[in-house]
Amino acid sequence: MIPAQFDYVRAGSLGEAVQELAADEDAKVLAGGQSLLPLLRLRLAYPSKLVDVGRLPELTGVHDRGDHVFIGAMATHDEVMRSGVVNADCPLVALTTTKVADPAVRHRGTFGGSLAHCDPAGDLPAVVLALEGVFVTRSPEGEREIPAAEFFVDYLESALRPGEILVGVRIPKLGAGWGYHYEKFHRTAQSWAIVGVAAAVKRSNGAIEEARIGLTNMGPTPVRARAVETALRGVQLGDQVRQACEEAAADTSPPSDLHAQPDYRRHLARVLTHRAILNAAGSP
């Protein structure tokens, strides 16, 4: 379908973009448009105005900042998955980004856009949650930092306030000794995850010292599998890992849709978490 009418402004600066948004509560930010344009075409969204921030230099690029990597909100998926610093210091982000959608969508879709969209079936929110990223935003009131644990509020709802724009995300570097994996279960190559599991595992002397696990599509927001993380602490690789992963669906409220019912999603979370942990514990 053809989208409903809207006004369009290409912001010349971050300040201008913030002003435009603050002046009109029905205005929406246009980043790469790979989530927004399908919504407009299906007439599921009726913004009065699109504020195009896709070309703002303040929001682009991937930057090495010592103890963390700062990924600009407008860095495309293609840019992120090819970035040397992301591959070296945030390999879970690089790996997962290769599994987002397809090459043409990755050329336009942005890291910040897919996070701010807050789709619980999106792959990157669970990763940023597990890695304890920090969202940096700008609004008329100034700059603000939002920890990942507070950013994903509800289904398609972030902690961003009206007039507030995501500038980028700080991803802490985990350092040496960590392995990682993203296990995505979907019906066809380019489709959304029915369930996904992002895992980072630190091993020492053959045992798991620490595990970080984020679940995709196991509720209205991405969730940490805290019970598994706790159960895995100090565990040797073996049967105990499988046992710990039985807790993967604890405290989740998975959706029911045409792909799966909640009980099947809980089953998937247990099986996929086990696979993700074994893979993460095995990767260097």
Added chain:
Amino acid sequence: MPRIAVTVDGVKYEEEVEPRLLLVHLLRERLGKTGTPVGCDTSNCGACTVMLDGKSVKSCSVLAVQADGCDIVTIEGLGANGSMHPMQQAFHEEHALQCGYCTPGMVMAAIDLLRDNPDPSEDAIREGLEGNLCRCTGYCNIVRAVRRGAQEMGQAVRTP
């Protein structure tokens, strides 16, 4: 209405466009580039794939205003001097189409894949074309065609 300047298949155009005009509609309805079809309303099928500044995009998921100042190549801009692009020729030779609706997007996605990987394996081709659907399910010949196209293009580069 916003005024945009785009280069499409080597020709410069200046157009006044509604903000909601999709790139694929600009190409088809304003510029007559009907070689690029609209296949779906969900960004799934990839039939409308074109090159935007050298990278594949789904032109149903880009606004014309977002393409302002950009260089676009459609399936109609691939051939030169009346002859088909080697990838188009390979699709012809391998009979890599049944109804043909997905073909323009498949050819563009295949050429995009070769930017990265000039000699892709069958697996790499299948993964590289994951954003393009052939509703006739004629993938085997498509994969063969991309292999052949890659070889022809490699030859073309090697033979000055």
